[in-house]
Amino acid sequence: MELGQPRQRMVLAALAANAGRLMTVDALVDRVWDDTPPDTARSTLYSHVSRVRRVLDDAARGEDGTADHPPLQLARVSGGYLLRAADDSIDLLRFRALVGRARGLRPDDAECGRLLADALDLWRGSPLADLPGAWAERTRTAWLNERLEAALQWARSEAATGHASQAIGRIRALSDEFPLAEPLAALLVRSLAQAGRTAEALDHYAEVRRRLADELGSVPGVELRTAYKEALRDRPLPGTGTEPGPASGGTRTAPSRPAQLPFDVRAFTGRKEQLDELSQHLLSSGEGTDATNTVVVSAVSGTAGVGKTALAVHWSHRVREQFPDGQLYADLRGYDTDEPVSAADVLTGFLVALGVPGPEIPLRPDDRSARYRTELSERRMLVVLDNASSSEQIRPLLPGATRCRTVVTSRDVLSSLVSLHGAHRLVLDVLPPADAVHLLSRLIGPRAAAEPQAAAVLAEQCGRLPLALRIAAELALARPASPLSALTAELDDRRSRLELLDSDDDPRAAVRAVFSWSYDRLPPEAAAAFRLLGLHPGPDVDAYAAAALCGRPVDETRRTLDLLARSHLIQPTRPGRYGMHDLLRVYAAWQAERHDGPADRETALDRLLTHYLAASCAAMDVLFPAERHLRPRIPVPRTELPPFPDEAHAKEWLAAEHAVLTAVTATEAGRGRAEHAVGLSTTLHRHFDSRGLFTDALVIHGNALRAARAAGDRRGEAEVRTCLGTTHRRLAQYDEAVRHHTESLALCRRIGLPVTEARNLTNLGVLHELRGQYREAAQRHGEAVVLFRKVGDIGGEADTLNNLGIVHELLDDYETSAEQHRQALALFRSLGHAFGEASALGNLGIVLSRLDQHATAAEHFEQALALFRRLGHRGGEAHALSNLGDAHHRLGHHQEAATRQRAALALFQRTGERYGETGSLNGLGEALHGSGQPDEAATAHRAALALAMEIEEKEEQARAHIGLARIHQDSDDLATARGHWQDALALYSAIGSPRAAGVSESLATLETRQQEDTHSPDCA
Template identity: 45%
Template sequence: MRFGVLGVVEAWIGGRSVELGHARQRCVLGVLLVEAGRPVTVDQLIDRVWGGSAPQRAAGALYSYLSRLRGAIAGADGVEVRREPGGYLLTVDPHAVDLHEFRDLSALARAAESDRAAADLFGRALELWRGEPFAGLDTPWLGATRRTLLGERFAAELDRNDVLLRLGRHAELLPALSAAIAEHPLDERLAGQAMLTLYRCGRQADADEQYRRIRRALADELGSDPGAALRRLHEQILAADPALDAAVAEPGGVVAAAAGTTPVPMQLPADVRAFTGRTEEIAALDRLLVAPGGAEPPLTVALLSGTAGVGKSALAVRWAQRVRDAFPDGQLYVNLRGYDTEQPVAVADALAGFLTALGVRGPEIPPGTDERAARYRSELTGRRMLVLLDNASSVEQVRPLLPGTGSCLVLVTSRDSLPGMVAVHGAERVNLDLLPLPDALGLLRKLIGARVDAEPAAARALAAACARLPLALRIAAELAAERADVPLAELVAELGDHRVRLDLLDAGGDPRAEVRAVFSWSYQNLPEAAARVFRLLGLHPGETAHVDAIAALTGVPAGEARRLLGVLTRASLVQAGRGGRYGMHDLLRVYAAELATGHDGETDRRAALTRLFDHYLTGAVAAMATLYPADAAAPGDPEAARAWIEAERPNLAAICTYGAAHGFHRHTIALAETLFRYLDAAGPVAEAATVTASAVSAARAIGDHGAQARALSHLGRLHRRQGRLHDAAATYRQALSRYAEVPDPAAEALVLRNLGSVDWRLGDYRQAADHYRRAWTLYEQLGDQAGQADALVRLGLVDARLGDHPQAVRRFEAALELYATLGDRFSEAYVLSLLARQPHHPAGLDRAAAHLEQSLGAVRRTGDRTAEAYALTDLAAVQARQGRLSEAAGQLRRALVLHRRIGDRASEAEALNDLGQVLRAAGDAVEARTQHGQALELAEEIGDRYETARAHHGLAAALHDTGDPAAAQPHHDRARQLFADLRVPAAPPVEQRQVRA
């Protein structure tokens, strides 16, 4: 017997259709088929079949339907509807139900070993669809389930498209893609597939037009631009990049991944030259590639552990490069610097780097570590990727970086054995010991050739002197190669002299002590100028540095710095990276810093770091002046300025943290203040908060109350954006206490209005009004009309919230006059929208809508996403009052996209409630319930009591509309209690919102 729900609900016995009765009876069977093998309670069946409009005798009717269904399927082997303690259960082979067979085939396709197999499986899965699920049946539950299943079908279609593109079968995709684009005009992945298909079919102009269509659609509907991956594909199409050509199938049926719309990060460092040995360890890692049986294997984690310099990173990179073809979706890499006492990589920063590599744009990266980790796991779901976490110090540093899918493999290197990784995460540990003597000699032979065989005893002594550690062997070999005329025995004796003279051996026999002797041997043979660069580079707080920064640090011209870095690179003391950047192994960094402490006086070291801080501060000031010019004629290339900041962000953050801890307080304050506007706008907010907190610490250390007040004001804003309202209020109050000691009326007024905004969110309206009045007084004393108007608007909002609408109107009208005098069209439009929403006020809705539409166009041209989000929500409120509910819902959805990208969680909760109210007014109570539910979760999390009350109020109304008064009552009671506690009237249809922060 077979059943179908992917179309009309049907059943067949022996190929003959079974009569299933009327619609309600087929609804019952549809519910049981979706839940096949799981009991469904009577209450659940009634709710899902009648959807809130159940008759009084619904249970009796249900029993009748179940009895008839039993009769219809009687005689079919292995199929039965029976009563269980938990409800009614349909026993059936899942493969006899098209829905479950579709899901199984799709899962097998995604796990297939070849693209040909995947294409066949996806084809079989999609052939099971006969139309819309549950066609002809309509209840709220079936409608929601139908939408979910259509989403699963669309996901399978997208995955199959990728497979067919990799197989070079683009021509057969065109008809289906055209229809899909019409149904999903905003889907960037689908658009990318269509562009690639058109391009491969020789229609480059049509591919270009497809990109332009989705770019226009995204701008019109969401106020956003295409993502980085789609933009990159468009550039490749315009350049006729050969990488876009169709892949050629290999004999085994596996094809190379063609360029597409999903980013494929390839972050692995370059393979190590003359890698030697480690065959057993590589074999152990190879065994991890053999996936265990089952459709969803657990995450595979490998742990390489061993002492410093033993070659963990080299082995990890060698193996990762060797097997990277097994990970077609890319490879991620981060050096966690876990044993750097000054600047280990923060987990949040590592996650931000990974998310960026995975195509997540900066404003979309969540602020908190947990949120970033969740987004990271989501981005990796279903991808076959290798993640290399180098130089980890603890399980806590690694755990948030673990994917949540068994399709990935994680390779961790650490000096620590990290037993928690094995016990909790099932990591397979591979221990690295010192190189065996034959392998150590083999490495020397690869590096210095026949001299090893010519002087075997000296070569063995050299390997022993280097503690058979690969890092030390390489450094020793470089020096031996430079002094090719000196016998190895003489070099070994020289190394012994250095070891005695430096007294680096300790009683414990730590191999790292031997390595330091080798370092000193190589260092002593450097020219003095290069030796000085090496020492000072150990002081740099960042992981890598550009040659210009190193020139500043050392006080030599950039050309000379580049030449000396070449000397250090050839001596294996420094590694050259891309784009003129240089770094060093962490052991070498520690050694270089020790040398600087011993050889360069405190004054010289301080001067070097001061030059470095000056370099970064000068660069930041220049970049910010270009990005935010005081006048239109400001020189500079904005893209170059943005690229400089993005490239140096890790160093800028490290400089601020280091500066606050090591006495560079003025530099830290100046750098944090300079960067604040960019970091606040571009995010991630958590990084901006770290930098700003460094400025607070630095200002407090030197007793600069003015700088402390400014930094606290900035930090308060960042806390508010993160939804940390109580922290924001406390931080703003600290700022006010500093301004009491160092008066700055304009800055104090700004803090007061921002503190009032937090009070507003927390539901303390009288306290908010007090802060707004104090801000208004300061603005009046300063003659700042814009500030006065802003304070009047905020006071009017408090009046309106508390029910005093006549007083609110008077304040709004006074603010409107000031904005008209100032020519501030955006603020004028906003106040008009507030007036239009006041009861019994003559201000026209049409006039307010016209102003807001003009304002919306203006802010879009400036690129101010925050202002655009507020304009959209204000326009939605006016359109809702006009009865234009569909348009209002569209504006609110666009605003939600922007609020989430910006990270304004309080405004997101407000917009969710607004959308829920508009949807309910439009008759879609089911979707309204969803929006209010999301608003409730967010508002409770951030402590916004008024939006919490609105969410409960909206949920109660939506649940009542969908026929569930029992579920509605607790929400109704909670809303009434909260509104009473806040001493405000219940929420109107679309509430007035806070003025832009």
């Protein structure tokens, strides 16, 4: 039908968009004329409305001229106009109805996909395409977003039902229409990869990444990057048909199955109704129903010690077999005296437990949470979030997967979690009298049955709180000759005296009385240890740290810890480690304030932090003995350090104490001190770097930086910024790395720190080199060499010569490069610096390979590989394997080269070193091309190109273009080959690489061949 001029069509569009609802005259005027209506707007509007009504009436009449039930009726009502519409008369309404029905179905339900496909089929071009004005533009954008969301939902449904390949056409068309929609791009990348079209998937990723950079100045978000990495890792390896996995290059390892639940509770009693309620809400509901998958176990009136954790842990142990993919547990320490554990830190631990390599853990908390939900999306797991302080703390930790179940314990009722996320609240009160007495009977034995009245009184004196009941039972067992009635009389007297001491009405008075009763029975040394343990900033403690905190011998401290554990004042968390209930921690700190002066408490904390710093130095001395001189000078601890007879024990201690060391560095800033946090940051830097624990490193370095700045420690700030810069560089965050090194460099020059100044100079040189700025890199390294020699730092000099040799190799000055690497190698060997020796061997091997001494180069790479493996340095091992692969390729051993590159690639992917990953992908492409597998080789080079573009690594971009050029040239696709040669030439020219000359020569040869082919006569 003919709808007339644009303003008249605008009136109909506004009414249709609001079909079934009143549109006031003012609203219609605003939509038709935006903010600048003419004086005659209302009278003009009435004319438009009248014409629209006639158009609708004419359209509704049949051939006989009647229209009993017109699909659209425009009526004048009080205050405005109302367009009445039949259910199927407006496509927008039909579309929304279909999408709404689909949202009520599971994605793997075929009906879901059919409904969404029908909804998408209703679209014809762009809505309101020829209508002007701001309202039309806003509405058009909103409707297109609705369509995009429906398309994403449809594509996910197709993937869930195994029809991803059939959906590619429509997804590609939508992606062409919305070229910057990252969720759509991620779906297309995944669908292409699942269909075996990996090269197309990688090409599409590269194209979207280029568009984002050119049009928005941004980089792909976590969802698109994850899809890209999945395409790389899940594809069959070129030429093998197998999937990439660990260093062997074999099949992928099985998913991690964490089992993090704490020990089950001994003599758990009662709570049958609550256990049943948990099971009803978390187990009896099938997947895909409207039932909640989260239960909040909340104590009434904020009561602590009521047994929330015991209930959650006991129930979790009972049902653990129903969660075959494992159980995650975190104590969020919501009501400790220190700050609660952040969701970001918990997510890091969960992702590591789920098998995500440390370097792959996103830095932004939101991205980290998204990755966590992605990891859980296909698993059936139980997540226990214990002792939460608020809904905000736990919201990022909730799985998105409907197959997972979550139990949260908190003193808070967490109302927003219930109202916004549909969680079920289970309120836990004190034990009923009968259950409280029964628990005492199980713990004490026949004495409770012999004195039922006294047992009942004791239960009431403990407030029927399980924590207090267990402590009281232990005291009763420790005095077997005393009747229970004597104990209750004594406890009653103690409670009275405590109530006199407390001017406020503390609801925990009963608990404090029981604690005091138990505490006062402790020997003086044990009581002092209990008080000081309340000051410990971490989640748990071992005997060595406890001994340092208390200033006592380790053997004596072990006996004290055993006594406190038997008294239920601390509890075992892992073999040899102990934690403390937060209520007991508050009580211990209260007793410390009463009995230990501020100076004594500070001295105890100093002993503890010095212990952790000294133990960290000792562990690192075992792992990296040649770098002892770089570690901070600290006083010899008064107490014994844990033994580190070998590297395995050192690594085990560092892993066990990781959460504690993080808490220690966070504590320093609050004390206005920085020496321990800075010392731990600089001491542990090599450990984090060698293990690829870059996200963990940023947390500890960040804590140390805050402590240094709070304390005004400029030297510490300079040293920590150096560590931060190196860590950001390893994560390919070059701008952030430059910022930290530049700020540290300025501080060093201001206050006179020549060694740290030199370290920053050579690190800036490495960053220049990674960006293809070779002359600037050589200048920075040269300045660093001069400084290191001036202060006599042989290790620093060797490191910088090693870096300088790399730059001269890239400048094709091979003789100078080889000499610098040989000098570095000699210096490293004189120091017994195995890591430096391995690095210099590898770099020298690269130069020898450039000089066509490939067999000798391979020998150097083998030596480097053996050293890196002995050191457990996975990054170095990966580089050695990749270099060895390159050498075998040049020797003509293409299959061996491919095997080495696959092993290197798997290691780089596990450690998250993307620069190394690009090199191994290019090396794999070259090896496969050499063995006659051009298609598989092209896939590897395209993957390398996409990744190198993402991290702005120009050298490997050029290498990928050269590899693709050679493949296309061999297949006589000379036009495509020419394009890749030109791209490689442009990249080398941009960075001033002398290799541009060789590429220019290859390009000229190709162009000559093209001209000869053009002028060749046809053959008869």
